[in-house]
Amino acid sequence: MDVIPTAELHLHVEGALDPELLARFARRNGIAVPDLDPGRYVYADLQQFLDLRDSDLAVMRTEQDFFELAEHYLAQARAAGVVRAESFIDPMVHLQRGVPIEAVMDGFGAAFAAARADGLSCDLIVCFTRDLGADAAQATLDAVPPFRDRFIGVGLDSAEVGWPPALFADIYARAASEGLRLVAHAGEEGGPDYVREALDALHVERVDHGLRAMEDPDLVARIADEQVALTVCPLSNVALRAVPDMAAHPVFAMLEQGVRVTVSSDDPAYFGGGVDENHAALRRAGATEEQLVALARNSFDAAFVDDAERARLH
Ligand code: HPA
Ligand code: ZN
Numbered sequence: 340m341d342v343i344p345t346a347e348l349h350l351h352v353e354g355a356l357d358p359e360l361l362a363r364f365a366r367r368n369g370i371a372v373p374d375l376d377p378g379r380y381v382y383a384d385l386q387q388f389l390d391l392r393d394s395d396l397a398v399m400r401t402e403q404d405f406f407e408l409a410e411h412y413l414a415q416a417r418a419a420g421v422v423r424a425e426s427f428i429d430p431m432v433h434l435q436r437g438v439p440i441e442a443v444m445d446g447f448g449a450a451f452a453a454a455r456a457d458g459l460s461c462d463l464i465v466c467f468t469r470d471l472g473a474d475a476a477q478a479t480l481d482a483v484p485p486f487r488d489r490f491i492g493v494g495l496d497s498a499e500v501g502w503p504p505a506l507f508a509d510i511y512a513r514a515a516s517e518g519l520r521l522v523a524h525a526g527e528e529g530g531p532d533y534v535r536e537a538l539d540a541l542h543v544e545r546v547d548h549g550l551r552a553m554e555d556p557d558l559v560a561r562i563a564d565e566q567v568a569l570t571v572c573p574l575s576n577v578a579l580r581a582v583p584d585m586a587a588h589p590v591f592a593m594l595e596q597g598v599r600v601t602v603s604s605d606d607p608a609y610f611g612g613g614v615d616e617n618h619a620a621l622r623r624a625g626a627t628e629e630q631l632v633a634l635a636r637n638s639f640d641a642a643f644v645d646d647a648e649r650a651r652l653h
Contacts, residue, residue, distance in 0.1 A: 342418075342419060342420030342615050342618075343420050343615075343618055343631050343632065343635050344420050344422045344635060344652075345420055345421060345422065345423075345601075345602070345614055345618075345634070345635040345638050346421070346422065346423035346424070346425070346601070346635075346638035346639055346641070346642045346652065347416055347419075347421045347423070347424050347425070347426075347603045347604065347613075347614050347638070348425045348545065348568070348570045348601055348603055348638055348641060348642065349427070349547050349548075349570035349571075349572055349601075349603035349604075349605055350412070350416075350424065350425075350426045350427060350603055350604055350605065350606075350607070351426070351427045351428070351429065351466075351496070351605065351606050352408060352409050352412050352426050352427065352428050352447060352463075353392065353396060353399075353408070353428065353429055353432070353606075354392065354604075354605060354606020354607060354608060354609055354610075355408060355409075355411055355412035355415065355606070355607055355608050356392075356395055356396070356398075356399070356408060356608055357411075357607075357608035358375040358608075360407065360408060360411060361373060361375065361395055361398055362375065363407075364398040364399055364400075364404050364407075365398040367404075368398060368400045368401070368404070370397060370398050370400075373394070373395060373398070379391060380578075380609055380610075380611075382578060382579055382580070383580065384528075384579060384580060385498065385499070385527065385528055385579050385581075386498060388578070388579055388606070388609060389497060389498060391609070392606065392609065393432065396432060396433070396436070397436065399433065399438070400438060400442070401442055401446075402441070402442040402445050402446040402449075403446065404442075404446065405442060405443055405445075405446025405447050405450075406446040406447070406449055406450045407450075408446075408447075408450075409426075409446070409447045409450030409451060410450045410453070410454075412424075412426070412607075413450060413451070413454040413459060413461065415607065415613055416613060416614070417459060418613075418615075419604075419613035419614045419615035419616075420614065420615055420618075421459075421613075421614060422459075422460065422652060423460040423461065423638075423639070423642050423644065423648075423652055424454075424459065424460070424461040424462070425461070425462055425463075425464055425491070425492075425642065425643060426451075426461065426462070426463055426464065427463075427464050427465075427466045427494050427496060428443065428447050428463055428464070428465060428466065428490075429466050429468050429496065429497075430443045430444065430465060430479055430482070430483070431467065431468040431471050431475055431476075431479050432468055434479075434482075435471070440482050440483075440486075444483065444486035444489050444490075445486075445489075447463060447489070448463065448486060448488075448489035448490075451463055451489070460644065460648065460652070462490065462491040462492075462643070463489055463490040463491070464490060464491065464492045464493065464494045464520070464522065465479065465483055465490050465492075465493050465494070466493070466494040466495060466496045466497075467479055467480075467493065467494070467495050467496075467507060467510065468496065468497045469495050469496065469497050469498065469499065469502040469506075469507070469524075470497050470498040470501075470502055471497075472502075472506075473506045473507055473509075473510060476495075476507055476510050477509075477510055480493070480510055480513060480514060490519075491519070491520050491643055492514075492519045492520030492521060492522060492643065493510075493511070493514045493519050493520075493521060493522075494522045494523060494524070494547065495507060495522075495523035495524055495525075495537075495541075496524045496547070497524075498528070499524060499525070499527055499528040499529045499533065500528045500529050503529070503532075503533060503536055504523055504525060504533060504536040504537040504540050504541050505536050505540040505541075507523075507541060508540045508541060511523075511540075511541040511542065511543075515542065520544060520643045521541060521542060521543045521544055522543050522544060522545045522546070522547055522570075523537045523541055523543045523546065523547060524546075524547040524548055525537040525543075525546050525547070525548065525549060526546065526548055526549045526550050526551040526552050527547075527548035527549075527550060527551075527576075527579075527581055528581070529551065530551050530554065531551055531552050531554050531555035531558050533551070534546055534549055534551065534552040534558060534562075535555075535558055538561075538567065544567075544568075544643075545567065545568040545569070545570055545641055546562075546567060546568070546569050546570070547569075547570045548569070548570070548571060548572065548576070548581070549562070549569035549570075549571065550569075550571065550576060550581055550582065550589055552569070553589045553592060553593070559596055559598065562598055562599075563596055563597040563598050563599075566599045566640075567599065568599045568600070568601055568637065568640070568641030569593065569598060569599070569600045569601070570601050570603050570641070571588075571589075571590050571593070571600055571601070571602060571603070572602070572603050572604060572605035572610070572617065573585060573588050573590060573602060573617050573620055573621055574604065574605075574610040574611045574612065574616060574617050574620055575604070575605035575606065575610045576588060577620075578609070578610040578611065579610075584624075585620050585621065585623065585624035586624045586625065588621075588624065590602070590621065590626075590634070591625075591626070591630075594630055594633060594634070599637045599640060599641055600634065600637060601634055601635075601637045601638040601641055602614060602617050602618065602621070602631075602634045602635075602638070603617070603638075604616070604617055618631055636653065639652040639653050
């Protein structure tokens with residue numbers, strides 16, 4: 340099956356850390372190689388995945404590690420049909436481990452700049468790790484101005500319940516005043532209120548996941564009316580048990596109800612593959628080629644690009 344050209348708008352670069360890279364970075368940095376049995380990639384919920392991801396990240400220490408991880412994602416993404424990548428990074432997770440911010444921002448930034456020079460449309464979005472709290476998010480926003488040319492926006496990720504969007508309202512207002520684009524994870528674990536709050540308190544331009552918005556018909560009508568994009572990640576949602584199985588994934592209802600829904604891979608090394616594998620899983624669950632092409636068109640409409648670039652992507 341041919342790949343479907345798409346914009347991948349919901350991808351955590353750290354989530355591309357596959358067993359081969361884990362082993363390479365661990366050896367290079369003199370750290371014990373983690374147990375790489377495939378059984379490690381089974382989760383009861385979001386937190387179990389986050390715990391595994393965090394312990395794996397212990398192998399990442401140097402700018403070269405960050406560069407190679409991003410380079411690896413970008414090469415895989417191109418092969419999967421990605422023609423525009425807007426990719427999340429979580430600097431706070433690394434700073435907490437004592438990695439200097441220069442290693443993170445310069446390593447990731449240089450790989451994205453190299454891919455751009457090589458013809459791939461791609462940009463970074465700095466995520467606030469919400470369960471580290473608003474003060475840490477503020478400290479991150481304070482730390483990144485020297486790297487302002489490395490990223491285009493801010494996002495909010497990690498454990499959702501107990502960390503409602505409004506906690507970060509002042510930080511988002513400041514990011515907006517600095518010309519940054521705004522997105523946030525909401526409605527993956529949290530209910531429709533979290534999605535509504537991301538729109539009303541943070542003024543996000545897209546919602547990452549947004550699945551549980553579907554529980555509230557008024558909210559769905561608003562999202563469809565305002566054409567707020569939802570970046571859903573089908574394999575992630577099944578792996579983390581946000582949905583029971585692929586056939587029950589709300590992406591089908593979202594399309595039917597006129598929501599600007601897009602498909603991305605979230606953390607490809609942890610959930611079974613890239614955006615091409617997500618398309619394949621949707622096909623197996625009954626998605627038609629027309630539906631997959633509609634999802635890709637939505638991704639171009641939802642991308643943070645100018646009109647000329649959008650026309651080129653379409
Ligand atoms: N949800 C929240 N935080 C994350 C995810 C996710 O799916 N992936 C990486 N960080
Ligand atoms: Zn995510």
